[in-house]
Amino acid sequence: MPRKRNLSHQQQRRIQSRQEQWQDASREEGHDGTVVAHFGGELLIDYPVDAGWEQRRAQARANLGGLVAGDRVVWREEENGTAVVVARQPRERELQRPDRYGRLKTMAANIDRLVLVIAPAPAPQPALMDRYLAAAEIHELDVVILLNKADLLDEDSMDLLEDVLAPYRDLGYPVALTSASEEDESALPEPMDDTATSIIAGQSGVGKSSLIRRWLPGTEIRTGELTRRGEGTHTTTTACLYRLANGGAIIDSPGIREFGLWHMDPDRVIDGFPDVREWIGHCRFRDCRHEKEPGCALQQAVENGELDPQRMEHYLMIRDEAEAGRTTS
Ligand SMILES: Nc1nc2c(ncn2[C@@H]2O[C@H](COP(=O)(O)OP(=O)(O)OP(=O)(O)O)[C@@H](O)[C@H]2O)c(=O)[nH]1
Ligand SMILES: [Mg+2]
Ligand SMILES: [Zn+2]
Structure with missing residues (x-):
């Protein structure tokens, strides 16, 4: 996929001065x-x-x-x-997520890959998945989707999850099935078995820290301050990095409980949706908002079954949030 990266002069200056400080x-x-x-x-x-x-x-x-x-x-x-x-050192790739005002804050730096964890419970929220995936695309991270708690899957829930996953498989994101509660097998899922630094993210309670605990038996898993979720379990409040034996690293991150606005840079939202971006520039009106305009190439693609309607909906939603963030901040 073509990538675009435009650093402002201010950003370039900031990086340069950090570089000098570092040296x-x-x-x-x-x-x-x-x-x-x-x-x-x-x-x-x-x-x-x-x-x-x-x-x-x-x-x-x-x-x-x-x-x-x-x-x-x-x-x-x-x-x-x-x-x-x-x-x-100047940061290379980072992952951001919003604070409670919707402003994006950097959660972890110098990462190569987003491991987005979903589970049969709590049920996946595609609107949240699309926000994480957009953030990963914008920061040029590789993506792996991990379906955890495979031990809880039955035929009905598998069908349901396959429906959720279908558009992401079509987009080319690898999907792996795993379970943190299986004790016999502690190997990392195959797409992660390398020297990259991954960040593991997703909703609260999908089992991110449990997975790291399983991959790194004997390692103390830090969750930040002790906030009890239920008997014996702690919700993660601070991102924390763990070294893997193969030379890679994995960063555990606090899960999202309720998600609100994600005020991304409005000019970059489209880069978060490569499947939507493909149709940009073909609308009848140059200033098309892709809502109800005649001759909108994006709406046409949805109608023709060439663009997933839910992805389109989430693109417009995140674009609107981003623009609202620009006028209020
Ligand atoms: N049955 C089953 N339960 C699991 C599995 N993985 C995690 N759990 C349970 O799910 C609950 C939440 O697990 P955590 O690892 O704390 O979840 P988390 O994603 O780190 O949550 P946050 O830190 O709040 O973001 C715990 O009670 C785990 O025991 C799994 O593969 N199968
Ligand atoms: Mg956790
Ligand atoms: Zn349009």
Whole structure:
């Protein structure tokens, strides 16, 4: 799929100044590290040692802006023995999700792949799936859809889920079936068995942390502050990075409970929907809103069965949210 990436001058300048900060910090005997998690005011970082990875707590210099799981940093040990993060490398790919005002906040940085988890329960919400997938497309992430809790599937629920999944299979996203409660087999699903950094995301309660627990037996799974969901289970509140034995990494992320607005950059929403974008530029009116205009190529594609009506609906919905975000912020 063709990708477009236009950085504004301001963005370019910001990246350049971060690059300079990074180089200065490295020259001053800093060590390379990666942010594992940022909870409360505290950072956890890791860095490579001979036998693998070591973790330590760290503080951040105030001028660095927000630091998130996956951020590559330079840190130094102060005389009193504390670790201080002194620079942040410019971010490559990130995943954003909205805060409660609908503004997008970066959740994790330098990731290659979105692993979108769905389950028979809680039931998948395609409107939410499309928001995550659009965010992944915009940031040029690979995508894998994982259908978890396969142990709960029966014929009826499988039919239902196949209907949900059909448009995504058509779009070319790989779909894998898995279950966090099977104990005999702990291998990663095949599309994830590489050295990439994945972020695992989706609705709250679909089993993201349980999957990581199964893939990494013996590892303490951090959920941030202890918010109890039910007996013995904790909902994740902070993104947290885990190293995989094969050289890859996986970032657990807090699930969405109720979703509201996603105020994306209005000019980029179309890049989140490659299947819709294909029809852009063929409408009768150049300023077509693709709603009820005559000669709309997108509506025509829906009518001809060449564009999924639900994808079209979600595109228009997210575009409208994005535009509303621009006028209110
Ligand atoms: N039957 C079954 N239950 C599962 C499976 N995976 C997870 N669960 C259960 O689903 C519940 C939620 O699991 P979590 O791993 O905490 O879900 P999460 O996606 O991390 O949720 P958030 O952190 O809130 O986003 C727990 O009670 C798990 O035991 C599975 O494969 N099968
Ligand atoms: Mg979790
Ligand atoms: Zn149109």
